[in-house]
Amino acid sequence: MIQSMQKTKNRRDFLRDGMRTVLLSGLAFTGLFLGWKGYSNSGKESSCLVDLPCRGCSRLRDCREPKALDVKQKERDSRLQSSGMNSGGDDVR
Amino acid sequence: MIQSRIHRGKIFIFAFLFVFPLFCMSQVPERFPKPDFQTDYTRPDLLTPTPRATALEYIDIFVLVAALSLASYFAHKQRSRRNIFLLMVFSLAYFGFFRKGCVCSIGAIQNVSYVVFNPAYAIPLTVIVFFILPLVFTLFYGRTFCAAVCPLGAIQDAVVLKPTQVPSRLENVLGVLPYIYLGLAVLFAATGAGFIICQYDPFIGFFRFGADFNMVILGMSMLLLGTVVARPYCRYLCPYGVLLNWLSRLSKKHVRITPDECNNCRLCEESCPFGAIKKPDEDVPLETKQVDVKRLAVLFIVLPVVLLGSGWVGSRLYAPLSRGHATVSLAEEILLENSGKRTEMTNATKAFRASGKPTEELFAEANSIQHNFKVGGWIVGGFIGLVLCLKLIGLFMRKRQIEYDVDKGKCLSCGRCFAYCPYEQVRLGIITPEEADKMGSREVKPKQFRA
Numbered sequence: 001m002i003q004s005m006q007k008t009k010n011r012r013d014f015l016r017d018g019m020r021t022v023l024l025s026g027l028a029f030t031g032l033f034l035g036w037k038g039y040s041n042s043g044k045e046s047s048c049l050v051d052l053p054c055r056g057c058s059r060l061r062d063c064r065e066p067k068a069l070d071v072k073q074k075e076r077d078s079r080l081q082s083s084g085m086n087s088g089g090d091d092v093r
Numbered sequence: 094m095i096q097s098r099i100h101r102g103k104i105f106i107f108a109f110l111f112v113f114p115l116f117c118m119s120q121v122p123e124r125f126p127k128p129d130f131q132t133d134y135t136r137p138d139l140l141t142p143t144p145r146a147t148a149l150e151y152i153d154i155f156v157l158v159a160a161l162s163l164a165s166y167f168a169h170k171q172r173s174r175r176n177i178f179l180l181m182v183f184s185l186a187y188f189g190f191f192r193k194g195c196v197c198s199i200g201a202i203q204n205v206s207y208v209v210f211n212p213a214y215a216i217p218l219t220v221i222v223f224f225i226l227p228l229v230f231t232l233f234y235g236r237t238f239c240a241a242v243c244p245l246g247a248i249q250d251a252v253v254l255k256p257t258q259v260p261s262r263l264e265n266v267l268g269v270l271p272y273i274y275l276g277l278a279v280l281f282a283a284t285g286a287g288f289i290i291c292q293y294d295p296f297i298g299f300f301r302f303g304a305d306f307n308m309v310i311l312g313m314s315m316l317l318l319g320t321v322v323a324r325p326y327c328r329y330l331c332p333y334g335v336l337l338n339w340l341s342r343l344s345k346k347h348v349r350i351t352p353d354e355c356n357n358c359r360l361c362e363e364s365c366p367f368g369a370i371k372k373p374d375e376d377v378p379l380e381t382k383q384v385d386v387k388r389l390a391v392l393f394i395v396l397p398v399v400l401l402g403s404g405w406v407g408s409r410l411y412a413p414l415s416r417g418h419a420t421v422s423l424a425e426e427i428l429l430e431n432s433g434k435r436t437e438m439t440n441a442t443k444a445f446r447a448s449g450k451p452t453e454e455l456f457a458e459a460n461s462i463q464h465n466f467k468v469g470g471w472i473v474g475g476f477i478g479l480v481l482c483l484k485l486i487g488l489f490m491r492k493r494q495i496e497y498d499v500d501k502g503k504c505l506s507c508g509r510c511f512a513y514c515p516y517e518q519v520r521l522g523i524i525t526p527e528e529a530d531k532m533g534s535r536e537v538k539p540k541q542f543r544a
Contacts, residue, residue, distance in 0.1 A: 020344075023343065027228055027229055031221060034208060035221055038215050038221065041214065041216075059145075059146060062146070
């Protein structure tokens, strides 16, 4: 009786180990697939988390979205422009 | 002593959770001033917290990994309920109140479903980790995530004051609800209708210090219920719990009530507020076993019919379900206005008409979404039918059980039962092995069962 229970337990353990390995592989595959999806889509318009103006967004610095790149470019331009005006002023002075 | 301290702490948390929302019924903080368009349109408030800087998100991942590791260590190595409780309070403070309940593993199900059906969506790394990591830990150590890391579980666990056992029949019926909720959440996310888990999260109002009035009431009711029925959301609604339940059954290591061999002293019998302790088999008469076998055979025969039937019912529900999608509801409103059944325009229909988009295009889009709901309804309905059948099969299948042990699927690894075991007291050096042996009938009962 005890022997047969032991056999059943071994069989159950074997099946459980097999299932666990399959599930772990599945989870690893899912993680990699989702990671690849996230990375490949991260520069696109769809990767924005909230539909709000970019200015003030804490992610703006690292964001590669076209809209964010535009905002950053504009900010750079305006900074250059203002520094140019300032330096121009100094020259005059 | 420890139990009474935890109890006093819980009463404090309970009082805090009920009094605090009354002071915090303020709206979600505005990032930008509301534009003045001179219309009667009121801008909806933000439903989610604003995104964090990428570097800070890595901190969240680090905290999650550390919390999961600690929870598993406390449950398996230390077997310490006190440490599990303290970690749970930390998780409630960090993932709940500090991170405002977002990102969370339960909601991540929807992001994953959405990305599968919408290839253009960029799923954030944090969401992937929050979805996968608790599942991986569960495969190794059981549901330690539920015990001490999940903020939704923590807020409910903190108010468990006088738990009562739910009758097993009612428990079995209510146990189907999480599967239905999971099916609907995946269907709504996959079709782009919305993230209903986040929308109807009853505790988010507490975490964000402000929510819709109805949701605050729902959250408070859930907490009130939670004082007598332990963790009602986790047990009868949580869709992530379904996945954790499945994986926990296959876990490599799982917490046990006793650190030694069970002596069937029955002291732990009523210790679990979640009804997750399996009792040893009672002597079942041969006639009952034969009836069970017949019922099983009938169930296997009707299984395909139930699957098809429930799938059909699911597909028939496409019309009311698809109204949850903004495009479908807009198309229906436009249709009503065009047919003259409604004379007053809504904000949405006004905006649509102002956009100049042809109505035919909108109707085509709505039809396509309804078709998706019909197909999804078949799958979700079939899934629920399968779950019902498997639950019934589980009721008629008898597995040999010779000692008190946890139900691996239901057990949340909270560690409440540890202190009830006399051999745990021996391990802690509180009583001697002889005293523990006297409490049960170790040398007689298990062997009697095996014979």
